[in-house]
Amino acid sequence: MLVVRPIAPADLPSLERLAGEAVPRLTNLPAHRDRLEERIARSRQAFAAAVECPGDEHYTFVLEDLARGEVAGTATVRAQAGAQDAYYTYRQETLIHASQQLNVRREVQTLALSHEVSEASLLCAYSLAPRYRGTSAESLLRRARLMLIAQYPERFATLLAMAFPGFLDDTGQSPFWNSVGQHFFVRDFEEINYLAGVRSKSFIAEVMPQFPLYLPLLTPQARAAIGREHPEHEFALAEMLAEGFQRSRHVDIFDAGPVIKAERERLQSFRRAAWHPVRIRPAHTLPDAEPAMVANQRLADFRCVVARYALSPTGQLMLSPEHAQVLGVEEGRAVLAAPLALPGGEDGSVEAHDTGYDEGEL
């Protein structure tokens, strides 16, 4: 059985392994023991703190495979993307250059540094062990965070954002970095990415060019990478778009990976989540039903599993004793459940569909 729970100090070796296994390496999950230890401590503080409004809390989760007794994945929510320092993105903008005299009108694309995403809650630092990729574990780990946010809305911003690793070529080079950041840092992408993770991304951003960049002056390879996700993250992006996230005008300042965003109330998992009292029944007697994420009602002891969405005629969620035990719920207690499958696919598999750019802010 797989369960998502808050990270614990004993998870450090697993976290270190997962940081090293992330493809590509993640800025906000550097394989650096001291930073990871801090990450765990910071998460435990966040889960323990009395919070009335989102601040600099980082909530880090792990996915545990109870049968194998190993930690299979990790993911984080930052209550505010840029609480202590600004969260930098490049915002894609269109400037109209028109001349009545010449009767011409030109649209010129620019990238401008922006702090607009700083206020949003950020889903980030996702890494899953290779053997679990392509299974429902992937969706569970990614979206269990939404099940916590749904229960503790005051701890998070109403706007959620998620940044995806950007496009890298066959040799692991970022065409965007090579055309932009390289000029200013004279360091390769991998190195700067690691530095940003170990130190902080914003202090590097402060050295980034502060004036907007004109896209026509970038290499064609760099332009093509803007807003394009790393191939390993295509499914993840498609799933979150199906969840209700939308592409934004923002991209990562290093690799131009896409930033997606959503008003949380619009997300499928929020809209379809429902409270159900628990009825415990032996596993073999449970009726067949669609898979659902099921979460308990606790903060520091938060647990979320995938179970059958089997409802009794009176609206009780029928759980096996094993699931009930992992969730720490007794008969009659309420749990929050939301279907794992999203519109457009079955069993959590989502067809890639592009909802296009939103027209509003962020």
Place this chain on the structure above:
Amino acid sequence: MRIRPIAEGDLEELQALARETGVGFTSLPDNRDFLAAKITATEEAFLERTPPGRRNYFFVLEDETSGQLAGCCAIEGEVGREVPFYHYRLGTLAHSSVQLDLHRTIDTLFLCSDHTGNAEVASLFLRPAYRGSDRRGERNGALLSMVRWLFMAEFRDRFPEKVLAEMRGVFDEQGRSPFWHCLGSHFFPMDFDEADRLTGLGQKSFIGELMPKYPIYTPFLSDEARACIGQVHEQTRPALAMLKKEGLRWEGFVDIFDGGPTVEAYIDDVRGVRLSRRCTVTVDPTLDEAGERPRWLAATTEMAHFRAAWVGRGPDTEGCLRLSPPEAARLEIEAGATLRILDTEEEA
């Protein structure tokens, strides 16, 4: 050879000049209406019928024996008063971080109109047949270039504090500007010649409308384009050298189309302005010009009848200048007239 303001009747000759100048010489487009208007405007300017800031003083170099025009030059009273006058200013931004052990400076091009209100020396062109020194050692190029300092010195109160000169930038063997190709072409739906032509016609508002307003980080430009920044066309090097000798300096401003340098100076600091002085003329029919070398530049002091030419000698200790009758005729003056004279070889 002598310098005089362009006049009615010069249109044919002026258009012939314009045809010879070619691409990159924005101020003299081969456009008859434009040139005719230029002549009219010049007449108004020399008669001081227009405000000093709006004047364009357009001079021609004339072979007074044949009446043929050999070249031209101009002074703009104040640039940027009627249409915006744009430049890129090459600036430096430090990108520095102690934590990253990073210290790097990035060159940046800022679009600006910093020179608004400055005078401009411009439009210098000398027909190939008249280049170099003639048999008497008269340097026509130097005459065209330096006459403007005499004019500005004589009529100093008509001019502002500073003067600038835009130098033609680098073009490759195919006549293409690498700077334009890399930068301007992205923003202007036209080729360089067309942009250049419109600019020459004074229709510059499109520049402000289409040009990128944010600074350009030069690392985003190609190596070829970067190499053009502040560099002059091969044929422009002698003209630049002459201006530099007068004290004009490159302060980091470049042309927005071809990246060529703009040099500038405070007018009072320009060598030719500082060293020129007035003298009184006597005409001496017995003057023997044999063996003289024309290193003195003389100009008349009445704007409407401005003339300038080389003369074979400087004033004596009393400030009196002896001229031969042909020299006086060339300048259209008589004994007793006041001239402004510059020893072009005097050390600053």
